[in-house]
Amino acid sequence: xxxxxxxxxxxxxxxxxxxxxxxxxxxxxxxxxxxxxxxxxxxxxxxxxxxxxxxxxxxxxxxxxxxxxxxxxxxxxxxxxxxx
Amino acid sequence: xxxxxxxxxxxxxxxxxxxxxxxxxxxxxxxxxxxxxxxxxxxxxxxxxxxxxxxxxxxxxxxxxxxxxxxxxxxxxxxxxxxxxxxxxxxxxxxxxxxxxxxxxxxxxxxxxxxxxxxxxxxxxxxxxxxxxxxxxxxxxxxxxxxx
Numbered sequence: 260x261x262x263x264x265x266x267x268x269x270x271x272x273x274x275x276x277x278x279x280x281x282x283x284x285x286x287x288x289x290x291x292x293x294x295x296x297x298x299x300x301x302x303x304x305x306x307x308x309x310x311x312x313x314x315x316x317x318x319x320x321x322x323x324x325x326x327x328x329x330x331x332x333x334x335x336x337x338x339x340x341x342x343x
Numbered sequence: 344x345x346x347x348x349x350x351x352x353x354x355x356x357x358x359x360x361x362x363x364x365x366x367x368x369x370x371x372x373x374x375x376x377x378x379x380x381x382x383x384x385x386x387x388x389x390x391x392x393x394x395x396x397x398x399x400x401x402x403x404x405x406x407x408x409x410x411x412x413x414x415x416x417x418x419x420x421x422x423x424x425x426x427x428x429x430x431x432x433x434x435x436x437x438x439x440x441x442x443x444x445x446x447x448x449x450x451x452x453x454x455x456x457x458x459x460x461x462x463x464x465x466x467x468x469x470x471x472x473x474x475x476x477x478x479x480x481x482x483x484x485x486x487x488x489x490x491x
Contacts, residue, residue: 290400297402297484306401
């Protein structure tokens, strides 16, 4: 269901910027590490509530972390590279 | 309570339920196992509420919901098929003689066999649920590995 979704995210980038592991982030927002991993890999699209919690944690707007990109072919971001 | 203690408790409850089932059969009292099952489920839910290191987030809940829904979808078809057969069999109890005198009505399942079929359905339901749960857990990245 979610695997072909145009929803992309930059959680991995923000984690790297904040020097966080998946486990750290998962504990901080109260979910399992597997959930963070699944979101990063695009296998699970989080609820609005969780998306906002993640964005708030990084102190950015939700659309900065999550991008709804239905124009870009699957697997490519706006720069033509692979998934962020 | 720790997560592993909870799993251990579930194992103990399952063994106790099997023993209760056996004893209930020995003393011919089905009410014992019926009551025991309700108590066991209540105990499990109570223990689950006391587990401190078990995080159940929205993804887990979604996986559980989908697995439950799919299990019920498959199960009700099978259960209804069997129930319709059982009703049809029950309706064969003649209110007027359909068969020539002296010829017995052919019954597909004896009451004892019906009990075993019901037991089979219970097992089927568990296997279906576990199967669907594994399927959806894989779909939503349960056992994916990362470079971390």
